[in-house]
Amino acid sequence: MDSTRKGKSFPDSLSKTIPIWCCVINRAVRALRQEVLFSSFHFFSPLRILFFSQAGGATGDWDESLHLPLWITANERAQLETKLDGFVTKLLRCGVDLNELVLSVRKPLRPLWVNRNTHEWADSSFLTELAFSPVICLTASNSAELGVGERRGWTYVQGAGDDEEAWSCGLTPSQFWLHKEQLLSLPPLECEQLVHTIVADEEAKKAADVVMQLSDVIPLGDAVFLLELSKNHAETLSVELFRRYRVVITSESLANFGDEPREYCSDVSCFSYLPCKKHSQLLIENISDDKRMGHSLERALAAILAFFSSSSSLPLLIVTSDPGVGAVLAAALLSSREAKASKECMKRVLAQVTSAYGEPVYPSRYLAKQLNRFFLSSH
Secondary structure: OOOOOOOOOOOHHHHHHHHHHHHHHHHHHHOOOOHHHHHHHHEEEEEEEEHHOOOOOOOOOOOOOOOOOOOOHHHHHHHHHHHHHHHHHHHOOOOOOOOOHHOOOOOOEEEEEEEEOOOOOOHHHHHOOOOOOEEEEEEOOOOOOOHEEEOOOEEEEEOOOHHHHHHOOOOHHHHHHHHHHHOOOOOOOHHHHHHHHHHHHHHHHHHOOOOOOOOHOOEOOOEEEEEOOOOOOOOOOOOOHHHHHHHEEEOOHHOOOOHHHHOOOOOOHHOOOOOOOEEEEEEEEEOOHHHHHHOHHHHHHHHHHHHHHHHOOOOEEEOOOOOOHHHHHHHHHHHHHOOOOOOHHHHHHHHHHHHOEEEEEEOOOHHHHHHHHHHHHHO
């Protein structure tokens, strides 16, 4: 689901990006199935038996075509089709385990486009009977002349609701529906104040008296783990974490050790005052994707890599409130073990890290560029 600005019925994400991904995934799935079916290594594999039982998965009628909406020109279609095989190769070489994808895609993916002018389906049960798995591309925008339309008591601006992170102030859909009547009854300034109150109360409720334990740790790669804190940093870090891990904290504001910092290690002096950032089991560096902080990742990487490659046998734990920062930092640590650093290497490792995270993580381009500059420079 997406929205679009004036002059378009559908955004490029739905008319081009999603169709490209459907085609690329279809071709990658077929290639992987062929590898299993015709490889002697997989001769007795359960995967091979499963694929033989599924019609068309490797040698039969498996749709690999690029399906685009009718308004895409033939010239643009031709340009996109020249890039598809390269995208398939990159996907197959990204380093992420694709077995789950192969098992879950039983029928080829194909996009269908729906907008406000589409006739409503009285019965959608026919979708399950199609020879493909439909990917519904729904645009929420109502096409308005010049992109603006007058409504009773308000003005509709086509596409104004896009990129909710720029205007929602952190309010989630579930929070909106819970407080809908109150929010819609207030004038703009009071509404925004209430939104900030709702978001802050929810964060405080989640983090109240929470002690982050070993069970909250997420494995991201070989000897690299992540612990994500809430944005208001109210959690207390468990003493047990410092017995099991070397810890990198990505902001001084996250270093909440509770009332007994002396319990963390034998060298109590390093926890008595936060400005002392270095210890054999603790490193605190301020890293952010805020451009006002400059190249914070580049400045911190040398110290963090040295900390990571020390002689300690303990795995490393990244403590952060920004999963994007954690993912990029984990990719940096894991990339440092590669024989030769390259952009492709770091893309592959970053894909592995975000896949291991278990939910969508989108590191900013600003952090990714810092990572590239550090590894591809004289460092």
